[in-house]
Amino acid sequence: MASDIEIARAATLRPIRDVAAGIGLAEAAIEPHGHHIAKLSAATLADLAARPAGKLILVTAVNPTPAGEGKTTTTIGLADALNRIGRRAVIALREPSLGPVFGRKGGATGGGQAQVLPMEKINLHFTGDFHAITAAHNLLAAMIDNAIHFATAMPSGATINPRTVTWRRVMDMNDRALRQIVAGMGTGNHPLRETGFDITVASEVMAILCLASDLADLQARLARIRVAKDTAGNPVTAGDIGAAGAMAALLVDAMQPNLVQTIHGSAALIHGGPFANIAHGCNSVIATSAALALGEFAVTEAGFGADLGAEKFAHIKCRQAGLAPAAAVVVATVRALKYHGGMALADLGTSDAAALDRGLAVLARHVENLQSLGLPVAVAINAFASDTEAEQAQVLRHCRGTLGIPAHLCRHWADGPAGAEDLARSVAALADANADPHARFTPLYASGTDVLEALTIVATRIHRAGTVTLSAAAQKQLASLRAEGLTNLPVCLAKTPYSFTADERQRGAVSGHDLPIRELRLAAGAGFIVALAGDIATMPGLPKQPSALGIHLDEQGRIEGLS
Structure with missing residues (x-):
């Protein structure tokens, strides 16, 4: 089987001016960075701000696992498939960080026949x-x-x-x-x-x-x-x-979204990259707004699982930018669900209906969480060769029968846009039926809610915690924020993405647990308060076998081992 980088190199890239033309942008509207990357000019962004907006599609997932779920791959495959069925879609994604590229997770450009290109440049430095x-x-x-x-x-x-x-x-x-x-x-x-x-x-x-x-x-x-x-x-x-002016001067070019393309020619705006476990987990408002102005649909993703990324997408990004998703997609795999159901990573290739059934409770919770925000939901099941037909049927039956929502087996990694056509038709139908997303979208707490109340709502209703406990330091920080009248900002919960609890070892649809908050950090410029839970670190460490060990240059000076 060809690697992601081999598939990417075999692709024929169009000149970036042609990609821009495909979404209605003249060559003068972009600032090329080589042949296949460009930034949208400041004048273009100002022009796009005055255009009517399309509909926003959010792609999220179950809690991540070592087996991988393919959220970015699905975002790309869905947009490609929407374009294939004649519905104009533009992608809005985060930029990769070098931390996971050389660490545990690897790159963030998708995979197989659902990638954004040029993958090496995007994953390494990009436009700086x-x-x-x-x-x-x-x-x-x-x-x-x-x-x-x-x-x-x-x-x-x-x-x-x-x-x-x-x-x-x-x-x-x-x-x-x-x-x-x-x-x-x-x-x-x-x-x-x-x-x-x-x-x-x-x-x-x-x-x-x-x-x-x-x-x-x-x-x-x-x-x-x-x-x-x-x-x-x-x-x-x-x-x-006196630092703000000089800081802004350094960021002038960085404020312009980057335009690239998928293997199958869809336009993608890739811009910004906060992690969802330690930050708000969404690409830039500017890129998302531009995608909405350029497409019938803007397909975007929120980091990690729906409990972290989608929650912050709703309460931070959408609230500050005045956005409302028209539909949401939850990405899952049979392998991931069996892992959440208690199976060991090494055993995921074997069939276990009971473990899969336990994992389906995790999927159901993410669906319920999104529905509680007023979002129509579909499920994308990323197909793996190790899946059995019986396992795939078990997931589809649970989604369509028990949960009563559309669900589709997706093969966009192998088959490109054709492998996600059924998903694209369902998502387009959900979005079309949602005539007024702003009226239907219902955040769980109102703007201006006290941060402790907001934190408690997120902890109990999204993560299903029974209690929230503040450390002595966090209590002191909360008192200080209250004394300054600053507790009415939304909460940005920083915690492990691998569990509904603050302990990454606790798998499954856990409930009734305590969520321990050790620190509250004010982000006055960003407009939220970060609540650090458990032992989450804002500077990750490398794993014992980092991805960097497998990355090298071949005899022709080409990068190998990047994925």
């Missing part, structure tokens, strides 16, 4: 957006330390208290050794203080870029970032330090 975000974030860190060094007066007249600095540095790589460090060592470099690194996708700058509506909004949000307190106890922002 993540590097710009990293630079802007670390510029602020450097300016904070510079203001401390020179005892620069803040607006209150007081100086920054070094012990209160909360702004850490970032890099787009998994490196657990940098989670906690000491800065300021050596002669003349004081004050000495503890700090650390997060991965770039967890940066508030990343979240801001993905939520900002334009450059003016970007700069205003950057200025609101909270970084420390002064010696009088007043909050210090990036605007107080």
Whole structure:
């Protein structure tokens, strides 16, 4: 069987100007980055903002497993299939982070006959957006330390208290050794203080870029970032330090969505990339809005399972951008469901109807969660060669009979758009029947809800927790936020994606558990409060056998082992 990279290299790519023309964009509307990648120009984005919008299709999934589910592959295959049946669709996806590319997960460009191309460039560096975000974030860190060094007066007249600095540095790589460090060592470099690194996708700058509506909004949000307190106890922002303008200057080009294509010629806008386990998990509002203006359907995804990505998509992205999905797709595999049903990874190739039945409870919960948001739902079952017909029939029967929703066996990895036609017809029918998505879409908590109440609603209604427990540190942080009148922002729950609990070892449709919150972090510029649950880390580590070990150059200097 050919690898993803071999399939990608065998594809014939169209010039990017032809891809743009296919969605109604003139050559002058794009800024090429080589022959097969372009950015949408600022003038184009302004023009698209005035156009009527198509309908938004959200692709999400069951909790991820080591067996893989193929959410991005399904997003791509669905859009290709919609175009195949004559319904104009444009894809909106996140950019890959180098952390998972070289770590555990691998690349994020889909697979088989459902990929976005050129896959090597997209997975490695792309147009430099993540590097710009990293630079802007670390510029602020450097300016904070510079203001401390020179005892620069803040607006209150007081100086920054070094012990209160909360702004850490970032890099787009998994490196657990940098989670906690000491800065300021050596002669003349004081004050000495503890700090650390997060991965770039967890940066508030990343979240801001993905939520900002334009450059003016970007700069205003950057200025609101909270970084420390002064010696009088007043909050210090990036605007107080004078960093927002220079940060925005670094991000001008990064604010423009990237246009690429699928193997089968569909247009894809790939832009931004916050993880859903530690951030809000959605591609940029600008890219999604552009896709809605350019297509009858914009097909997008939210990170990890529906319990994390789709929940944040609803309560953070959709709320801030005024979006409402017309339909949602839950991606699952027989293998993943058996894993959630308690089977060992090594045994997933064997048939076990009982384990599959237990795993179907996980699928049902994700469907129920999406329906509780007012979304019409379909299920995409990614077919694997190891599946038996009886297992596939068991899943279809449960979805169509017990859950009463459309479900389809999908083979887009092997067969391209033809392998997802049935899914495309069902999704188009669901979206067509949803005449007013904004009227039907019902977030679980109202805008302005107290963060503890919002957190409790998400924990109990989405993750089915019985209680929410705040650590002493989190209780103190909540009290501080309340004293400043800042608890009315939506919650961004950071937790393991592998379980409904905060313990990744707990598989299945667990309920009644406690959700332990150890820390609350204000993201004032992004407009939410991050609640860290359990031992989730905002700087991941590499696994024992990282993907980087299998990546190399062949004799012709071509990249091998990237997937």
